[in-house]
Amino acid sequence: MPQQPFEQEIARLIVDTLQLEAASDTIEPDAPLFNEGLGLDSIDALELVLAISRGYGIEMKADDERNGQIFASLRNLARFVESNRK
């Protein structure tokens, strides 16, 4: 399934922030971002959380039970950022 416009924006944020080799338009919207799939880890999560706070004013927390869901895929992360941005 192709990326939606806001998913494209978040995909670019991920690739730029983490300096990934992959092109941003090759990130599958429904594929896992962590462990399997894109293979990100907790250090990447810290970088992403910082980039999201600077770009969209959202302060994410480690004890938020939704984190597993939010970070599950590009689609979920984009949806979360779009609906919580300030």
Next chain:
Amino acid sequence: MNNPGAIPLVARAPDDILFRRRGAALTVRHFLRDVRVLSESLPDGAYLINLCQDRYHFTVALAAATLRGQISLLSADRSPGPLARLSERFGGAASVCEEPSCAGTSRHACFALPPEAPAGAVPPIFVPADQQVAIVFTSGSTGEPVGNAKHWGVLAARSFDFGERFGMVPDSPGSIVGTVPPQHMYGFETTVLLPLLATASTWCGPAFYPADIAEALRAVPAPRTLVTTPLQLRALVESGIALPPLSAIISATAPMDASLAAAAEARFGVHVLEIFGATETGSVASRRTVSGDVWTTYDTVRLEQPADGAGTLVVAPPAGPILLTDRLDLLDATHFRLLGRADDLVKLGGRRASLAGLNRILGRIPGVKDGVFVVPDDLDRRPAARLLAFVVAPDRSAEDILADLRRQIEPVFLPRRVVKLDSLPRNELGKLTRAATARLMAGTEGD
């Protein structure tokens, strides 16, 4: 029980607060009661893998195991494969955790502590100074984790040193918010042992992202010490988040850039102090980053050049001399400059791995005829940087190789990219020179 060789499990008054979490202050009475309760229900065995994430639960489980004479195995690697191998190496050791959803070893026990406050007096617990209480793991040169035995007397001596150096002494109890897991030697010393053996109370909850750290610091009373890493300190500075007044920021796990330390000092109005140590020795020296590159050992610690000149001997009684692989320039027995790590070691996210060990694992992956991990030049300056792997494996895809590696090595050391080649540019001795790997790296740019 009160013989000269025994050290209290907790060197604090009964109503002193050891740990805090939202809406709760956990005193020595809570702790000793919970240790005795849990010690009756832990799984049997000479060893116990402590997977607890909450620092109070971690500490209670460690102490309860100690009371039963069990040795706690502390490994920051929670991936299923390594955990199963660790259990197997230690006689089928069980794992414990407080989190019902935690996936541990095949013998896993999830525990809960009594919710009610302790009633009445709780007898103190003493631990023989020579009792081994834990094994803390670091990655070894073969790829299998290497254990470092920790005895209670040595841990108590280093905690006392630490308390003296950082002013955590009985008449000024302070609060610690730590961002490093208790299974890591640095997190173990600062957030678990200091409350028991020096004077501090530790925040139990998560403190990983800037917003968590700020919230945790606001939830604890002054004086507040933040125990963290360069990675998280940089995130705090860049996030622009406000923190309540701090009395110190302590950092370890990776060398801190002086400009980051200066920015953090200016922004938070507090000294940024670094500690130097290793899993083998615990923390043994400190410096204020902006004051220069000379480190000062703790009062009871001396450094020596071994007779053959390789490495540095750390003499920190009551531990025997320990050889460190870090390259130090000794100015005298208590001052040094840090020159760097041994070439084979790579450090990411506070974890160490041996490149030889990683290469051995890569070479054993089915279908891999040759392979090598390469460290980018800017690894120390770019927090999100990761390793690369070059492989010769005509019949396997890069994704398959990565999937195999994922089962065997810690996530942070997984190559960000697996590059397939027809052959590796080894020299006539079969070695890959630094120049050859630099050319390989250059060849991947801009693809």
